[in-house]
Amino acid sequence: MHRPFRLALAALSLTLVGLAAPGTAAAQSALDFGGTYTADVLSALDGSPDRGTDLVGRADAWVDFKGPAAGLDSLAAHLDLIAVHGPDFSGRRIGVYQTISSLEADTLPHVYEAWAQWKPSALVSAKAGLIDLNAEFDIQNTGALFVNSAFGIGPDISQSGLAGPSIFPMTAAALVVRVQHGRKALGLGVFDALAGARHDPRKAALRFPGTTGALLIAEARVPVGTWLLQLGGWHYTTRFDALDPARPPALSRGVYAMLEGAVTRKVSAWVRIGGADARANPIAAYLGGGAVATLGEWRLGLAAAHARLGHAGRTVLAAPDRAHRAETVLELTAQRPVASWLNIQPDLQYVIHPGWAPGAPDTLVAGLRFSFAIPDS
Template sequence: MTLLRVSAIGLFLGGLALSSIGISKVQAQEFFVEYSGDLLKNTSGGNKRASEYVDILYLSVDDQYQLSKNLNIVAHASALYSNGAGFSANIVGDDQVVSNLETGDSLTKLAEAWLRLEGNKWSLLAGLYDINRDFDVLDSAELFFNSSHGIGPDIGLSGGNGPSIFPFYGLGVSGFYQVNEQHSLRFSVTDGLPGDPERPSSIAAKLESGDGAFSIVEWAYKNEDQTWLVGYWQYTVSEPLSALLSSRAITDLNKGYYLRHQRSIGNSRVFFRLGTADSSFNKYDRFMGAGISFESPFSERSEDSWGFAFAYARIGQEAKINAELEGEVLEKGELNVEFTYAYSVNEYIALQPNIQLIKNAGARNIPSSTVLGIRLTLSM
């Protein structure tokens, strides 16, 4: 029995229970299926010249019920499959990850499974949860392949196994409050060590005291033309990069801040992101990214979009010192420049050619990589 079927049966039985006590369904159960595959070729530089195919199959089911006039409950479950190809890990050697489909290991697993209670101006969620569903997200940046435009590497590469994001999800709670028409606040507290890298297909839904917790809070300002996001995150248990910092780590926390902005100008949207992380605990302590995306570039291609962006992660001082002690000299940081065009074949099929230039992959002094790729997306 597949993970999605188990999830669907669970939601169905939950729905019967809710219906039996007089709680009405708001809408029909929604199923979503999407398959994405990236054919990538490193034509120069990096670790080696080679090609790889990276893919993801994502399935989800959602259900919604009305508890009272102003109170709904939403149930969500999802599962994913990945072939585990390691294009960045094995071929390019970059840390920001060329394809946001890459998981590093072959896996088939339950992804998210949560319940969300919704009021007029607020919501409260609990369960297996991807914080990048709601935090550190801009629509315009989702066009790009590189993982740093989804969630910054200052957050994504932090902690013992990263925060609760793709592909390792942890148990947690998340809250949202709409202060007024333009201002809102979010918070989340999740497992500080989500998933299990030794068993990538395992749910690993555990809450152990030694893992600590990861927390994040975000303020958002949105109107018709622009969005501002300001966020703060931290871990309660922090592992220093160097044993020399162990005494300091007792009192200090692994933490950081980020600022994101998006603005619409005609048929284009420009965006930027700035992020920080404590260099005592993280390889990269600063991040800067920006880009522009264009909707409907041609009158006869209203569903297409294209854009270019860059992402730069700066190496932290502690990481440089540790590398020097091991006889390696690191560069100032890693730079990724990306150009892409999303071609909509029809409402179910999309093709997306992509070009990326990676300089100083992994902050090492190695020849720059030029990566050519194309993404196939099938959804329904």
């Protein structure tokens, strides 16, 4: 971990401890501590070139500072440490681009988020520090139930950047400003273009946003009846090597739109579409969506994610005369609590044309997710 990053983390920790130091009940309640551990047992079944079972997992330990409890009504802060384990199940066993488990990553234990927020009124807020872009933009509330990473943030965004944008498993320094009135909101974000250290993207680093170039993102949220429409766009200020080496460096940018809401009292659904500049990004277009129903203690979900290669992606990354244009993932999942601190979630995914590769067989994946939380919810 870089020395400036260690100093910044130490300063944030001392600030939180100092604010809670008086020992009064109000000061003590200003800090909330907790932890989570989520694990997926994944089995590659029919169609996999490398059948077998693997375990992947993610552990988080976090602390929240609540300013109002310490007499600082407009302030809040958050610190999250993560550790990830497990092999590259999606790449090694299936060759799929849309990662089967949202827990899969090649990273070292590190500070995932460390930010402070200033909210002078109910209308305006500003947040600065290490921030997960997907906690602020392109949030798929209904899609959060699913195991595949494509239902957490659209792959049209997650593919971007040298080592991915500021999302799991590595965040970047950022400034996010939000204006909100009721269900209407406008969010603006400036993220450093590189998530992680320059010499090793598995390690965290804190830099002023824009040091390595900037990722700019804007999103508007507009109610449509009882549903909510999200409209967003993103743009890197620096150019990247074009996928086609014969072409000059290209811009990386894109747009997305998502509509989400309740179909009935027990069923919610969403649909999302996104596009990215195909000169710098393999996926030129994405379409995804699904529905979740609540039946007793069970939440049942069915979703699909369809990622289409752009022209440069087909030409350079695959055999253009034989490569498939799209990779599609279908997921059927069910979740229920078995204790106040434990959820279980059996899961099935079917991958059509994994990795767009010609001749790659469609593959069935079975999984079981365990989610632990302390304190319990």
